Structures are given as structure tokens and as C-alpha cells.
Amino acid sequence: MTTESKIKNPEPIWQCDNIGAGFSAHEGVIKGLNLSVNAGEKIALLGTAQSGKALLLRCLVGLRPVREGTFKVFGNEMKKLDYFEDWENIMPQSLRRRIGVCLEVEGLLSNVSVREGMELLFRFKYGDHSAKLREGAKKIVDQTCAHFGLGASIHKRPNLLTSAERRLAGIARAFLSKPHVIVLENPSQNVGDLHRETLWRALDFVAADAGRTAIFSTEDWSLAYRYCPRWIVMEDGKFVFDGSPREFLRGDHELVKGLRRLREIEASHRAAFEEVA
């Protein structure tokens, strides 16, 4: 059994050999996946809807148990579980805290303001028994939120925020403790042009840090191309491609064909817009 005390020095970050998992006990959505992620890699997880991206991400961050194969995080083998009640023990707390996560549904605490929710998580992780620690938590939350351009909206409850603000607040929370590893599910989802610059700036910071590992599950091709030198494409719970974006875009995968069609439509729209303008 993996325990907090047995955590070894991590290398690689994730090592999956022939893993299988599902959203329920009897359903297998992903099967026979092999994946190795080294420190500093920036990976885009792409694929069609229902291809297994969301489940794989949840397995990687310890929110879903792996039922088959060998799954190691920071060099520590994780338990294979079936029962909900044990899910808390899928991954030790100390490993979870090294990974910053923002899933598709941000899950901001709804009964407190965004700022209070972030401070609370920070204090729970690092302790709140001294005034210095509590002040430190406030300062870090303020700095991180300012970096994401959240401004006065952090004093509001999540239900009063726009979807873009909620998204940025969720991503800001993932960055709060400056984790070694960032996992973001659809980071640009709901982020319109107004907030896109802020998001780019935050992700530039991740891209510039050679030691920081990142996995973005996304349907935003431009984001994937800009930040991720390694693309993994999933289909029906399996990897159909693992390599560089150039290599993938030169191929004739259905996704690439769809992307080309999309680019043609966008180009015609742009031409029409320029004509009017």
C-alpha cells in the first residue's frame, strides 16, 4: 500500500503501463493505455467527444481509480480500487498537493466568496495556526488573483461571476501553491476574447518554465499548438497518436481533416468581414 512516508523522489511524473479505468465499476472507458510523462513536458490531450480524455485526466490526478495495469505517480505505485469509499486513498495527499488541477467544472466553493474559498484551501493545505501563515495565505491569494486579472470579483460568490471569471478563478486556484505539475481541462472554455489575453499570459508563464510539467486537455487547437510540443490524440479510449503537432497535422486523421475544413470556413468568414470592413 502506498503511504505518505514511502513517497520517493519523483521521476518520471506519470508512468502508466497498460492501464484501464471506467466511470462506473463495470464500464471500461479506457483500456490498455501506456503513457510516460517526464518532468518539464507540456502535453496537449486531444480527441473527439467521448474519447476518454476526461477520464484519463481524472485518473492522472487521482480522482478516479485505475482498475488494471500499473500506474505510478512521482515514482509511487497507486492502488487499484473499485469502491467509492476508498477513492480518497487512491493518491496520497502529499502527491495531490504537487499537482495543480482545474477540471471542466471548476468546483469553486459555493458558500463563500472566491477569495475566501482560495484562502481556505491554502490554509487547509499549509496550516493556519499562526497569524503569519494566515497573512501569508491572504497575500498569495491576492497576488495570484491579480495575475489572473480577477480584481474585485474575487470578493463575490462564484454564482455571481461570469463564466469566464469562474474559469479564470478555477485556473488561478490551480496555480495557487505554485505546483510542479499543472493539469487543466479545457482551459480556454468559456474564456472569450476579452479574457483570453489574461489566460495566454498565465499559460506563457507555464510554458516558459522548463521544469514545470503541464497537461492540457483541450479542443482549442491554437492553444495546443502554442503551448504543447507533444500531442496525444485519443479515440474510443485509446491513443491513436503520440508525437509532435507538425507530424499530426501533416497526417490525414479525421480530426485534421475537420480542422482543415474549419480553417477554410474561418478564412471565408474573415474574407467576408474584411470586405465589409
Place this chain on the structure above:
Amino acid sequence: MEFSISALWAFFSTMLSSWKRDRPLRHLDTRAVILRQIFFTGSEAFRLISLAAIIIGTVTVIQSGAQLRKFGGADALGSILVAAFIREVGPLVTTIVVVARSVSAMASELASMRANGEIDSLRACGVSPQSYLVVPRVLSGAIATLLLAMHFVWISFTVGFFTSQVFVNIPFDRFVDNVLTGITGMDLVIFFVKTALLGSVVFLMACYCGLRTSGASYEIPQATTMAVVWSFMFVFVMQLSISGLYYFFVLQRSGLLGML
């Protein structure tokens, strides 16, 4: 969504291991959650408990007083009130009110948090939902139920005294003397143990049912119903078991068990 004793046991074990690992009571935030829960559970049920104590106290004294007066045993009224309210009715009625008011609310709150992705996000951020949500709720539930049960007993005895003045006509000093001689140390132990146990079990049930949902919003009312129904089941079974054990040992000690 189905209920399973083995899953509940696993949930309880996980709560204990999380408590041991994280020591959540060291955190000011957890203590704040405990105080807030005690306040809400207590204040929500306060008036209802008072009303229940007034009605049950009055009816018990009228009914038992009338019967006792027929046989000239009005002096036993104090002992009957002790047995009824401290050992049995106090813990039971209080827990039933708490289940109806707070357990249902807590189960739906936790199920909504799960549906909103808050539980997953807490877990992903390295904060154990068991330590931050379950431990303080179970603890505060036990404390609040205990306080409410004490309030119930106090109100029912006061009402019992005034009612007995009208219907049985016992002087104040005799009534107090009867009650005080009727209370034994074992009665108080049973009262505290039973109430705290019932309180913690029903709030554990609320947390279990709320967090067991898969995250779909249609499961929120299902979780609430399941928490209330199974809480009642556990309350009745535990009430019967604890009282049964108590009377078994009392009868055995007094030698009456062999005569039966």
C-alpha cells in the same frame, strides 16, 4: 443509488483514517465549521424541541399521574419521569427532530456540492473532504444533539412539575426529591452515551448519503430521502439495542432475570 452497510463501514473507516492523518481539529477553519454547524443545528431545532418537550411532558404527567393517583403511588411520578425522559424519550425525540430538520438539509447540501464538482475540486487540491466536511459535521452533530436533548429534558421536567401541581398536586420539594432520588449515575451515562451516539450516527449517515451520489442532480433528492429513512432505521435499532442491554443488565443484577 443503493444503501450498503459495508460501504457505510468503509466510509466510517476512511473518516477515522482521515481524522488521524490530517488532524483537522487543529485548523481554525474546521473549528469554525463545527461552531457554525452547532449553531445552525441547535437554533433550527430549538423551538421545535421546546414544543415537543412541552407537549410530551404535559401528556406524560397527566396520563401517568392519573393512573398513579388511583393506586396511591403519586410519589413514583418523579422516578417515572426520570426513566421516561432521561433514558428514553429525551434522546429519541431529539434525534428524530434533528433528523427531520438538519440531516435532510446536510445530505442535500453535500449532494449539491458533489453535483457542482466542489468535492472533486477539494480532493484534487489535496484537501480531504472527509477531514474538512465529514469530521466537523459528525462532531458538531453529536454535540448539538446532546445540547438539544439536555434542553428537552430540562423543559419537560419543568413542564412536568407545573402539570403535576394541577393534576397530581405534589408539593415542589417532594417532586424535586422524587426526581433527584430517581436519577442514578447510570441514567446520566446512558443519556449522554445514547444521545451522542445517535447524534453522530445520523450525521454520519447524512454525510455518507450526500457524498455517495455520482454527481447527477437528480440524485440530490434521492440522497436526502435515503439519509432520512436510514437515519430513522438506525435510530430506532440503536435505541432499542441500548435500552435492551441496559434493562438486561439491570434485571440480571437484581436477580429478576432468572424469575422471568
